[in-house]
Amino acid sequence: MRKTFLVLLLFVLFSCSNQKFDYSNAFNERRYDEILGEAESDLNDELNPDALLYRAKVHYLMGTGNAHDAALLYLLVAGNEDENGYRDALKIILHTSEDEDEKLYAGKELEKNSWLGYEDMVEYLLLLNTTGRTEEGKAFYLSVKGRLSSEEDLDLLLNGEGESVYIISMLEQKYRKEGLSDSFALKMEKAIPIFERRGEEEMILPLLDHGSGGNPDYALALGDFYLIYRDLEKAYEYYKEAEKTYPRLTRLRLEYLERINPVLFPLS
Numbered sequence: 001m002r003k004t005f006l007v008l009l010l011f012v013l014f015s016c017s018n019q020k021f022d023y024s025n026a027f028n029e030r031r032y033d034e035i036l037g038e039a040e041s042d043l044n045d046e047l048n049p050d051a052l053l054y055r056a057k058v059h060y061l062m063g064t065g066n067a068h069d070a071a072l073l074y075l076l077v078a079g080n081e082d083e084n085g086y087r088d089a090l091k092i093i094l095h096t097s098e099d100e101d102e103k104l105y106a107g108k109e110l111e112k113n114s115w116l117g118y119e120d121m122v123e124y125l126l127l128l129n130t131t132g133r134t135e136e137g138k139a140f141y142l143s144v145k146g147r148l149s150s151e152e153d154l155d156l157l158l159n160g161e162g163e164s165v166y167i168i169s170m171l172e173q174k175y176r177k178e179g180l181s182d183s184f185a186l187k188m189e190k191a192i193p194i195f196e197r198r199g200e201e202e203m204i205l206p207l208l209d210h211g212s213g214g215n216p217d218y219a220l221a222l223g224d225f226y227l228i229y230r231d232l233e234k235a236y237e238y239y240k241e242a243e244k245t246y247p248r249l250t251r252l253r254l255e256y257l258e259r260i261n262p263v264l265f266p267l268s
Contacts, residue, residue, distance in 0.1 A: 023054040032058045036065075049078040053085045060092045068096040087115045094123055103127050111140065118152060125160030138163055150174070158190045164200050167191055171207055180213025189221045201229055212238060216245035223253065232257060236265045 021038045035058050039051040056070035071092035080086040087110070094106040107124040110116045116124060121144055128137035141162050145153060154170040156162065171184075171191060178184050188207065195204045212219040223238035236257050243250045257265035 023050045027054055027057060032062060047073070047077045049074055049082070049085065052077060053089060056092050057088060060096065067092050071096070072102070087113070090115070091117075091120060094120060094127075100127075100131055104131075116144075118148075118156075122156055122159045125156060125162060129161045134163070141166065150177075154187060158187065158194070161194060164195065164198060164203055167194070168203055168207070171204075175207065175210065180210055180215070182213075182215060185213060185215040185218035189218060192221055192225050196225070196228065201225075212241060214241075216242045220246055220249060223250075227253065227257075232260065233264070 021042070023035060023038070026035050026038075035054050039048075039055040042048040042051040043055075052070050052074040055065075056067045056074060059065035059070065060067035071089040074085065074089045075093070078085060090106040090110050093102055094110065097103045097106070104127065107116075107120075107127060110120055111124065125137055125141060128134070128140060137160075141156070141160070144156075148156060150170065150173060154167075154174060157167045157170060171187060174184050174187060191204060192208075195201055208222060208225065212222055219238045219242040223235045223242060226232070226235035226238065236254070239250045239253050239257070243254070254265070254267055258267045
């Protein structure tokens, strides 16, 4: 009897010591520190795909460690054997890699498999447009446009630096619907630097002519635009409009204009 008990005890202990850690369950329960500890232990013995994947996912979620390296190593070890793991690793590579070829591979694979979420779409469109692949960017945008709300559409274009004509079209649509709303002003604040960088200021001028709608943040942005565009009277007008809310930010700008022409642009 005693011998049988000892055998059973050893069997239970042996079974428990060899039980695999459930990374998926731990991740769903947000036991992130436990996952990192288990992954470190597992990876000391072998390249455990689950340990690599969930180490990458936890680091990416928490913004700590090197999610990119763990995700890349997971792809090298596991490839596309597990569809969900492959998808998650690709997304991490798309958002964290500093290597253009890696990001492009991840983006194309995600697009091919219809795995791109909204934030992935933004990242991928920005990648295409900032690496000289503007025709690919245009084709990609048109392929996903029908799945987006008008607000998502405009944000995708602004954050992904889409084609100017599409940005203008969506901004005009938003203005027709909302007028000079705070939301419209915010989108315009994002759009203005894009057109300035591209030397396409004249494309956005008709939308700027609608004014600030009394929004001091937008008025300040309009003042800066017209200062660069050398329409100093309009710049002065908008700086004065924003002055009450942002006295320190506008003062240097107004002092600059006063030095140019103290009669036209008095400080007080």
